[in-house]
Amino acid sequence: MSELKNDLLLRALRGESVERPPVWMMRQAGRYLPDYLKLKAKFDFFTRVQTPELATEITLQPIDQVGVDAAIIFSDILVIPQAMGVEVLMEEGKGPSLPKTIQTQADIDALVTEGAEESLKYVLDALTLTKKELNGRTPLIGFAGAPWTILCYMVEGKGSKTWDKAKQFAYTQPKLAHALLQKITDITIDYLRAQVKAGADTVQVFDSWAGSLSPEDFRTYAQPYLLQICNAVKDLAPVILFPKGTWYAIEELSKSGASGIGIDWTVSPQKARELTGNRITIQGNFDPAKLLAPIPQIKTWVKEMIDGFGTQRYIANLGHGITPNVPVDHAKAFVEAVKEYRRES
Numbered sequence: 001m002s003e004l005k006n007d008l009l010l011r012a013l014r015g016e017s018v019e020r021p022p023v024w025m026m027r028q029a030g031r032y033l034p035d036y037l038k039l040k041a042k043f044d045f046f047t048r049v050q051t052p053e054l055a056t057e058i059t060l061q062p063i064d065q066v067g068v069d070a071a072i073i074f075s076d077i078l079v080i081p082q083a084m085g086v087e088v089l090m091e092e093g094k095g096p097s098l099p100k101t102i103q104t105q106a107d108i109d110a111l112v113t114e115g116a117e118e119s120l121k122y123v124l125d126a127l128t129l130t131k132k133e134l135n136g137r138t139p140l141i142g143f144a145g146a147p148w149t150i151l152c153y154m155v156e157g158k159g160s161k162t163w164d165k166a167k168q169f170a171y172t173q174p175k176l177a178h179a180l181l182q183k184i185t186d187i188t189i190d191y192l193r194a195q196v197k198a199g200a201d202t203v204q205v206f207d208s209w210a211g212s213l214s215p216e217d218f219r220t221y222a223q224p225y226l227l228q229i230c231n232a233v234k235d236l237a238p239v240i241l242f243p244k245g246t247w248y249a250i251e252e253l254s255k256s257g258a259s260g261i262g263i264d265w266t267v268s269p270q271k272a273r274e275l276t277g278n279r280i281t282i283q284g285n286f287d288p289a290k291l292l293a294p295i296p297q298i299k300t301w302v303k304e305m306i307d308g309f310g311t312q313r314y315i316a317n318l319g320h321g322i323t324p325n326v327p328v329d330h331a332k333a334f335v336e337a338v339k340e341y342r343r344e345s
Contacts, residue, residue, distance in 0.1 A: 002136035009070045009139045010201060012315050013238040013259040013281050021306060021314045022069040023338035024141070025331065026242075026262075027321030028062040029074045033328060035061050045090040049075055055126035056133055063138060065328065067335050070139050073130060073195075075123050077145025077206055080188060081154055083119040084111040101157040102180060103169075113183050116190040123191075124198035131199030142200030144192055146207035146243065147184040147225035151177065154184075163212045170221050177221065185225045189232040196237040204240040204262070205229055211245015211264075218249050230258045240283060244320060251275040264319035269308030283315040286334065291318075291326045295333040302337035311341070 004010070008022035030036050036058055039048060048054045058074040078088045078096055089097045102108060117124065131140055152166040153159075160166075170177040192203050210222045222243060230239050234257050241253055242262030253261055254276035263272050263284040272282050290301055306316065316338040322331060 004136050004139060004201075006069055006138050009141075009315065010238065012313065013202060013240070015259075015281065015313055018312065020341055021309075021311050021316045021338060023316040023335050024068040024070040024072065025062070025066075025318050025322050025334070026072075028066065028068055028331075029058045029072060031324040032322055032326045032331060033061050033065065035065070040092075045076075045092070046088075049079065050122045052122055052126040052129050055123075056130045059126070059130045059140075060133060062331075063134070066331050067339070068138070070141055071130060071134060072141040072143060072204070073123065073127055073200070075126070075143070077143070077150065077208075078153060079120055079123060080145060080150055080184065080191065083116055083191070084113065084183070084187060086111070086154060095159045096153065097158045098153060099157070101165075102151075102154045105176060105179070108176060108179050108183065111180075111183050113187045113190075116187050117194045120191055120194070124194055127195055127198040127200055139201035140199055141240075142192065142195035142198075142203040144188045144195075144203070144205055144229075146205050146210065146222065146229075146241075147181045147188065148213070148222040149207050149209045150184045150188075151180055151221075152209045152212075154180070163209055166209075167212065167217075170217070174220075181221065181225050185228050189229055192229065192233045193236060196233070200237060202238040202240060202259070203233060204242055204260075207241070207243035207246075210243035210249075213246075215246075215248045218243070218246055219252075222246075223249060223252065226253070227256055230256050234258065242283070247271070247275070251277075254280040260315060262317065262319075266319075269305065273309065278313060281313045281315060282309060283317045285319040286317070288318045288320055288323050288326065291322065291330045291334060293330075295330060298330060298333050299337040299340075302334060303341060306338065306341050 055074045059071050152163050155166040155169045238259035240260035241258045247267035260281040260283050265285050265287040
């Protein structure tokens with residue numbers, strides 16, 4: 001294993017002193033990069049995900065072109081339902097669809113939770129290959145979707161703004177919902193452990209749709225499973241939890257043993273620090289839509305953001321994934337602004 005030349009991200013996650021905050025962007029490998037679009041024109045989505053050489057090439061693009069401090073493996077959260085035996089289709093411009101949704105005990109019983117290392121070997125191979133190609137330039141982040149978010153897709157069958165079917169399933173058949181959440185949790189733990197073994201330096205758990213739940217329901221249907229995953233993986237590698245839209249949960253989650261917590265722009269830096277009591281490294285929370293503003297304005301906003309969080313126990317990032325319409329030089333400006341940051345004394 002080559003020595004890490006840039007270990008800012010890992011130091012920030014361990015709460016060690018850093019000369020400046022590390023910076024990366026969710027969804028940095030992909031849809032806003034012209035070179036990614038060339039590959040997209042040649043290969044369908046799951047071919048890109050399931051071919052280690054392509055996944056590696058895509059993972060490295062933002063390191064080379066945007067200058068971020070960490071690589072995140074190019075993959076998708078819906079590889080877990082696939083590994084469980086559920087068909088997932090990805091239509092360009094339409095997003096994912098799962099033709100057969102989970103509705104009954106029999107559907108849940110039929111799900112496969114064993115053998116994640118075999119069924120998801122292509123992700124593990126991509127991690128190992130990427131690690132080799134990175135050659136110590138930056139840390140490598142692995143990831144998975146959180147159980148609540150995966151349940152949403154498996155019950156709803158497609159994306160949704162409100163997740164009514166998923167919530168109805170949870171509220172009217174809680175026993176089934178918990179059985180499904182537990183199965184997703186079990187395979188996710190195996191998957192993340194395997195990712196660390198394959199070369200991931202840290203892992204992030206994306207609970208993209210956690211914000212659809214009330215604080216009580218989050219505590220019932222999301223938090224216990226996030227904690228299980230965290231407890232099972234945290235001794236192998238630092239864990240970052242990202243339950244989007246749940247500022248109300250960050251105080252409790254800051255005591256979870258996770259190393260980092262991702263927040264979106266609905267919570268101020270000051271409030272996030274107050275709630276987490278500096279127990280955990282905070283990651284976020286720039287609104288990706290702001291990357292469409294003029295470059296000098298982006299740089300001003302980034303400086304204000306870091307002023308708000310402070311430079312220690314902090315990872316500069318977006319509050320959600322970068323959108324396809326962001327010009328590459330604007331993404332670069334975001335990264336440069338973090339790298340140039342000096343607090344006025």
